[in-house]
Amino acid sequence: MTDRRFVFVNEEELFGMMKDIDCLYCRIPVIGSKHHLKKRHLRFAIHYKDSDIGKFSIPCYCSDGGHGRSHWHCPMCKKILQRTKDFRIHIHNHGVKMTDKSTAELEPTAVLLQTLQSNNNNNSSHNNNEDTTSSGKLTCQKCGVYFTTASNLRRHERLQHDQDQQPMLCIDAKKAIYVTPKDLHGPRVPIHIRKSFALQILLCELEECWDFMKTQAQNGNPGKECRHLVRTNHARAYTMPPPLCVISLEEMTHKNLLSKAEGEECQQMNSKACSEGVDCVYPILWGEQDLLLERCIYFSVHTGLKDKWCQFGRTRVSFDIRSKVWKCQCEGGGDHSCVHKCLSMWWLFQERPELLENTIEITVERVDLIEEVVMNAEDANKMSTEVDELC
Ligand SMILES: [Zn+2]
Ligand SMILES: [Zn+2]
Ligand SMILES: [Zn+2]
Ligand SMILES: [Zn+2]
Ligand SMILES: [Zn+2]
Ligand SMILES: [Zn+2]
Structure with missing residues (x-):
């Protein structure tokens, strides 16, 4: 020296x-x-x-x-x-x-x-021992953490630094209901949470999160939030979605997209939600996304019930744009028909009818883009993607 x-x-x-x-x-x-x-x-x-x-x-x-x-x-x-x-x-x-x-x-x-x-x-998978391994190339530019592979680094950047990847949207300000993606990787399947200091509410829809919070409380950490609840720190404030109009519902029954009975049930449900001051159908759009590039569109739909599948009085409906398959959390999530699906269809028919049609014009460029999006999603996470199950 x-x-x-x-x-x-x-x-x-x-x-x-x-x-x-x-x-x-x-x-x-x-x-x-x-x-x-x-x-x-x-x-x-x-x-x-x-x-x-x-x-x-x-x-x-x-x-x-x-x-x-x-x-x-x-x-x-x-x-x-x-x-x-x-x-x-x-x-x-x-x-x-x-x-x-x-x-x-x-x-x-x-x-x-x-x-x-x-x-x-x-993130416990971080390699903090950057002193002995730094090459500069696989080091996160934002926090200096070193990674062994490029895909780990990309994943880290996405999870840790890209806040848009973990959006949180308020869909009911009065009841303090929010939606946020269940996982940070793969398809962004929404789940509901409720959080309000004024109402003293701290709830997540996922069973695994109840267990987590219960264990934390038993270990002397009451009020410890699950990985979803913590995201409310940067939640997007409530914005009203386009409301459902009776004219478009009539057009749907006219075109036989819905039966008369289904149409009536939808109208009843919508009026009930309106009288309670909530949005019957809340389309979950995470940001400036191009819906044509998404595989599924998700809706949070008012149920007026309280059950294991709709703890906060709302269920999740999904629509697979390519296969045109609708799914709802009610009745075990099967292929049954339910009013929640009909309500979501109503919204889609009214606001984005082109997505309901079978012949979406997909140009070569679009196919490439879709492939890229899918590949990125797969690359970001090699763990379970559960697309079909969750859609
Ligand atoms: Zn010295
Ligand atoms: Zn000196
Ligand atoms: Zn030194
Ligand atoms: Zn970093
Ligand atoms: Zn949770
Ligand atoms: Zn349903």
Whole structure:
């Protein structure tokens, strides 16, 4: 460890010094790559002016500091200081002018530990040992976590950083009902949740989530939210969907798309929902999506019932655009006909009739796009996709 410098004029000086050798400022052997230097050293650099020349010092983790704890070597008198604050005062006394804008006293070791811990909490599959493996290529640009394969990295980016991948839409503000995708990968099958501090409600439709929250409560964590409930932090506020119109229902019975009895039942259900001040059919559109590229369209439909399949008085209806198959959670989710499906059909017939037709014009370009979307979805998750079961 000879010729270590503790003051630099620019970053290139530091990078050039450690080309292809182990970091001179770390106790544990690790290549002194740009990535490493940025992440462990430059990030915490202290800037100052020495005779009007801008310079900076970096924290060190060498054995001089004991057990790899961060410390500072004074570039002027070789003294070692453990605390960032003390180092600032020390070099200030040597006559340099501090130019750091931030006055926050970051202790590098504490910050790094915190980063490591939060990464661990976010996703246990993260490889946090980036120091020994960094190649720069498979490192997440947003948080610096290293990955062994490109698909793992893509998946991480999607799950951790792309908030659009975990949308949460309010569909009933009064009852505090939201919809959110069950899983973050594969088809975005919605589930219902309810969350309101005012109403003291914290509920998820999924059985596995009840178990999770129950166990958490028993272990002294009451109010611990499942992976769906936590997403309400960035929920989209309620927006009213286009309401169902009687004229379009009449047109459907006229065209024999619905029987007269089915039409009447739909109208009754819709009036009932209206009188309760809720949307009978809420189409679940996650964002600026092109419905023609989706495999399934989902609806949250008012039932007025409370059962295992509609705990919050709403059921999920899906429509497979390609096979034209409708499914509803009621009656075990089979191919039966039910008023919920008819209601959803009513909405689709009124708002997006082209999707109901058998001959959707699919251009070559569209087929490619669909393939791409499907492949991405498959690639993002090689675990269960359960498309048919969930649709
Ligand atoms: Zn280092
Ligand atoms: Zn040191
Ligand atoms: Zn000194
Ligand atoms: Zn990341
Ligand atoms: Zn849940
Ligand atoms: Zn149904």
